[in-house]
Amino acid sequence: MAGEYRFSFGPWNIHEGGDPFGPTVRTTVKFAKKLKLFKKLGFEGVQFHDDDAVPEMDKLSPKEIVKKAKEVRKMLANEGLVAEFVAPRLWEDPRTIDGGYTSNDPECRKYARDRSRRAIDIAAALKTDLIVLWLAREGTYMREAKDSKVAVDRLVKAIDDMLAYNKDIKIAIEPKPNEPMDQAYIPTTGHAMALGYLTRDAGRVGVNIETAHAILAGLDPSDEMGFALAYDKLYTVHLNDQNGLKFDEDKSFGSVNLRRAFNQVRILDKYDYGKKGEFVGLDVKAVRTQKQKVATKHLSNSRTIFLRLVELARSLDEGQVESLIAERDYEELDLLIMNHLLGK
Ligand code: XUL
Ligand code: MN
Numbered sequence: 001m002a003g004e005y006r007f008s009f010g011p012w013n014i015h016e017g018g019d020p021f022g023p024t025v026r027t028t029v030k031f032a033k034k035l036k037l038f039k040k041l042g043f044e045g046v047q048f049h050d051d052d053a054v055p056e057m058d059k060l061s062p063k064e065i066v067k068k069a070k071e072v073r074k075m076l077a078n079e080g081l082v083a084e085f086v087a088p089r090l091w092e093d094p095r096t097i098d099g100g101y102t103s104n105d106p107e108c109r110k111y112a113r114d115r116s117r118r119a120i121d122i123a124a125a126l127k128t129d130l131i132v133l134w135l136a137r138e139g140t141y142m143r144e145a146k147d148s149k150v151a152v153d154r155l156v157k158a159i160d161d162m163l164a165y166n167k168d169i170k171i172a173i174e175p176k177p178n179e180p181m182d183q184a185y186i187p188t189t190g191h192a193m194a195l196g197y198l199t200r201d202a203g204r205v206g207v208n209i210e211t212a213h214a215i216l217a218g219l220d221p222s223d224e225m226g227f228a229l230a231y232d233k234l235y236t237v238h239l240n241d242q243n244g245l246k247f248d249e250d251k252s253f254g255s256v257n258l259r260r261a262f263n264q265v266r267i268l269d270k271y272d273y274g275k276k277g278e279f280v281g282l283d284v285k286a287v288r289t290q291k292q293k294v295a296t297k298h299l300s301n302s303r304t305i306f307l308r309l310v311e312l313a314r315s316l317d318e319g320q321v322e323s324l325i326a327e328r329d330y331e332e333l334d335l336l337i338m339n340h341l342l343g344k
Contacts, residue, residue, distance in 0.1 A: 001310055007303050008045025008084040008279040009038075011052045014296060017288040026292045035079045041300045045084035045279040046076060050119035053086065053126060057118060058093065065118050069125035076126070083126035084279045085172065085208075085236065088112075088119035091136035091180065099137040101158035102151040102185065109154065113161055120166045130235060131162065132208050134174040139181030151185050156198045163201045171196075172235035174208040177217040179248050188217050189224040193233055210238035210283055211264065212248050222263035229271045237273075238283035239264065239302065250285040253302035254309065258341055265309035266316075280306060316340055 011034050016024035029037075031052070038046065051057050054068045076083060090100035090112050098104055100112030116131075123131055138155060140146050159171060173195060177187035186192050189207055196205030207228050214221040228234040241256040242249050254261030274280065282302050286295045317336070324333040 002042065002307055005274050005280050005306070005310070006045055006277075007043045007282065007306075008047050009043055009282045009284070009299055010047035010049070012049070013282065013284055013299060015285060017286065017290070017295075019288060022288070025288055026290075026295055032075065035075060035081065037296060038081055039079060041296055042303050043299070044081055045281070046081050047084050047132075047281060048086045048122070048126065049089040050086055050115070050122050051089050053083075053122050057122075058115070062118060062121060066121050066125050069122040073126050083123070083128040084281060085128055085130035085132045086119050086123035086126065087132040087134060087174075088116045090115060096137055099139070099146075101135070102138045102146060102154050104146065109158075113158060116158065116162050117165050120162060120169055123169065124166065129168050129170055131169050131171045132174055132236070133159075133171055134176065134208075135184065135186050136176075137181060138186065139178075139184035141182045143183070148185060152195065152198075155185065155195060159195070159205065160200045163199060163204055170204045170206065170235060172206050172208040174210060174213070174238065175217075176210065176213040176248070179216070188219060189214070189228055193228065193231060196233070206233035206235035208236045208238055208281070209234065211240050211253070211261075212242035212250060212283075213238075215242040216245060216248065218245070220263070221260065222267045225264060225273075226267050226271075229267065229273070234273065234278070236278055236281050237264075237268070238281050239306065240282065240284045250283055251287075252284050252298045252305070253282065254305040255301075258309075259337065261305065262309050262312060262337075262341060265306060266313040269310055269313050312340060 011031060014029050014034050016026045016028055018024040053072045054065050057065050090096045095108045095111040101109060103109050120131060173186060173192035175186050175188050175192040177184055186195060189209055192207045196202050199205050209224050209228060211221040214224045225234060239253045241251040241253055243256045284298045284302050286298045320336060
């Protein structure tokens with residue numbers, strides 16, 4: 001069954017453990033060393049921010065960027081890995097302080113547009129057609145600081161620009177309701193998909209649904225996935241877990257709420273997610289207390305839990321589920337699911 005699913009994570013998922021209140025607690029693992037860990041941990045896809053592939057890319061010419069990205073492509077091939085997607089990192093440069101595509105400063109919006117084109121070049125060099133857009137700073141701290149109608153117009157323009165720049169790419173918008181912003185403009189799957197339909201080529205715009213982001217929006221991640229699946233728009237997922245409405249925790253998949261994780265796996269497996277080449281992507285972080293040597297367990301554990309939940313989804317007595325639904329005995333259905341999760 002493991003072979004039926006391909007798993008991916010990003011180099012940022014092996015990290016030094018710094019948080020807003022304290023310094024790093026683990027040493028940096030070099031990119032080349034991280035690549036060596038993928039296969040060992042059961043993963044074959046690598047998710048990239050543009051500058052994960054080409055560090056300090058803003059100091060390089062477009063040609064130099066492509067050259068560097070091609071070197072990374074070779075490194076991937078040597079490890080038997082493939083790139084899943086590239087995401088432009090539009091939240092660290094001073095020109096993105098007020099957002100990228102929705103910045104009030106036209107020079108900063110131009111930077112965001114140019115940087116996105118370079119990210120697309122990197123994706124092409126890495127031989128992936130998928131661009132993920134996490135719209136990190138496209139929102140406000142003060143409601144009056146931006147005009148929400150103008151912001152949406154600008155997001156559409158930015159996506160149109162990317163779609164026109166390269167006719168082969170697909171864009172997966174990753175919605176998140178808050179953090180770092182107080183209020184983000186594209187907080188949910190519905191917003192992301194509706195934004196896609198305003199673009200020049202809606203057939204190439206879908207979503208990346210992250211478990212934690214859906215929970216932060218007060219929504220059920222499996223329902224968000226079902227919504228996107230109904231539109232054939234679920235281009236990828238960022239599975240993790242989240243303990244309530246607080247900072248984005250990126251906890252190991254299933255570690256907070258096993259039933260919620262089961263329902264995500266159940267809907268993905270039921271509707272053949274992965275059969276068109278989609279990866280089971282993770283976006284998980286080791287907790288700060290984890291020692292260096294064992295700071296990749298969150299990745300292998302998440303994968304293990306996913307696969308165990310596939311087994312549970314497939315062994316659920318669907319006939320029983322159907323008859324309880326027909327009888328409208330949802331309390332008995334509740335117990336059936338709980339017993340199944342408890343191995344009874
Ligand atoms: C932020 C987040 C990002 C995106 C990729 O919350 O999830 O790591 O997944 O840019
Ligand atoms: Mn994510």
